[in-house]
Amino acid sequence: MIFILVFSLALAAITFALVYWGTSRRVSGEWRRASPAHVANGLARRNRVVLLVMAGLLFVIALFEVLVPGLGYGIQSLQEDVFGQSLPDFALLEAGYGSISWLLYVAIWAGVAIGLLTGSLQGLRGHREFDGIGIGNLVR
């Protein structure tokens, strides 16, 4: 279980760095004179798209995991190679030709989401006019 957590946090950190850099760049560039609402809406739109696309992708992979023979085993085999162990039983959902590694997908999505939101917020720091933008404004 620990490795899932560490993997998720690592994803979050990578996402954070990328998003922080991208957000700072936009705030200092094209959003130099934009209002807080415009910036918040822009970030929210981007974050929604990323999270929805991530969710969609993971859903498709999960679908293939149960529909395509061998793919499910291949994914689990990959997990053992990467993490040194397979997921515990409760983290798998038996279905179709394989099992859905739902916990892994949740961990991936959560890591990206955390990195996305914290990176967006931190990218706004140092620009006091955007201090009123909170997490709630970044995903609605």
Add this chain to the structure above:
Amino acid sequence: MAANDLFLITGGGTGAKVAEALVHLCAAGLGPARLHILMVDSDTANGNLNRAKDTILAYQRLQRWPWSVRASVRQGLLRRDEVWLDLFGTEIHSYEVADQIATVRDGGLETVGARNNDLRLVLDLLYDAEEQATTCEDGFRARPNLGCLLLAEHLDQKLPEKARGFLKALKNAAASGPDRVPVVVAASVFGGTGASLLPIGRRTVEKALGPDMKEDQLARLDWAAVKLLPHYRPTERRESVDPDRFLLDTSGALQFYSSVYDTTAAAQRYGSIFVVGSDNPARNPVRPVLGHSMQANPAYVEEVVAALAVLRFSDGRTEQGKPTYIYAAERFTWETLPHGYRQKAREQLAYLMHLAAFYLRRGSGGPTEQRSVGLAKLLRNGSAEDLVLYPWYKRIIDTWAEFNPAYKTADPGDRVRRLRDIASMQEHSVDAMLKPAAEYFGRLLLWAQSALEGEDLALVEHSASHDYADMYAAMSEVKAAEVDAQRGPGAEIRLLQPIEDNAVVRILRTAATAMVREHQEKSKRKQANARFTLLDDGRIQLRTTEQQTEDMLRELDLGGTIQEYRRTRVD
């Protein structure tokens, strides 16, 4: 010692422009606690007189609200100083005697001569037939030789009736105030009404005060005269307005004043005389139009210098044994301005003008350019979503406005609409003060276009390459305590009650606080990309253009104001 009450009597159009300049200096926080202005004119619809009156009205609409701010300024790792900025600190009362002179109305000097043979002989000696026949409806049309005679008689009749409030205030100040009550007569010496007023101003006012005024109270009135020599030049001769005669008229008037001075008792003379002239009147060209509302000449820096002289006298900063101060300059910079106000006047005016420019900046309005707009446009057209996300809105406006039940009980999404709505928030609403603030600030900036900016004037500049976008960030650091503390005339400090405030004024104070902090904190000033610069290369560099200001005024249905300042201007 600075007096609490200052009395200013102005004559004619140029005198009205000195009053106008003084009002703007008072808005910048340079004036006394109370200013009483009596405007004398015989040109009943003089454009400059009306413009001065409108400026005073616009000022009064703002002055009734609280304007002190107390900025908390970091001066090191652990040290914070409190820096005060007091704008609109002067209570201004205005009065006028602008009735047409009866003799003029009835047919000129010759009607007086018709009744009195001896007087007719004197008049024939002094004035030609044309001069005696002229009715001088338009302010004596640059003929002081006529005005002095008639104005004295006119004021003896009209002052007790039309200037009752002014005289009462003067009596009260002399009876209850400190040792001296400064009274200044300001006018031009090359025109008509003003040149006529200068030698008789003191006498007629003291006569109007009445015999019941005690000697010791009368002695407290400290009189001064501010005389403006020719400092602008009409582009052509038009009837009796002949620019080639200005210096001759001035010479004649000054000689006349000398003779009056020599025959006047010492106790009746002006204690101090300030003379303001110009080495280059052609620097200020004017399109001549005769009298009435069309004669609204642009403001000039010489009138600002005259207003500074009035303040200097009010503050008691004249030198012993030096009754006359003469000033004329070819080039004006803040360093060469006289009367000892250079640093303070520059800084205070800079804050006021930046505030005005920030308020009235129209901006470009594109989807990613919302912060290029000024406060007026943001408050008027900005979406509720835009406003509520600014930290200063939450901290300074939202918590304050909750004193109003309609605002407090409104849904979060509806609060901005309530704040704007005069039906919900009454006099505390945005709508109540959006336009009045725009009118005063518009007048200030339009006035400054000719008074502080131009050829040989290194005082103020407009810049198209900068804006006030970063001010919104600076405002986001202001705390409510910095705008809630108010300082009275006696330097007593108290906290504002919510019902004493207005949304627009409160936001403007927030902006002013942010400006003070950005200017005063050394660490911020030194940054290469400083968010705000009060002075650039010694000048006030406004981060907007004249076009931006005028477009915003038109958008707010104040386009008519622009004409008052441009009508006779030659660009």
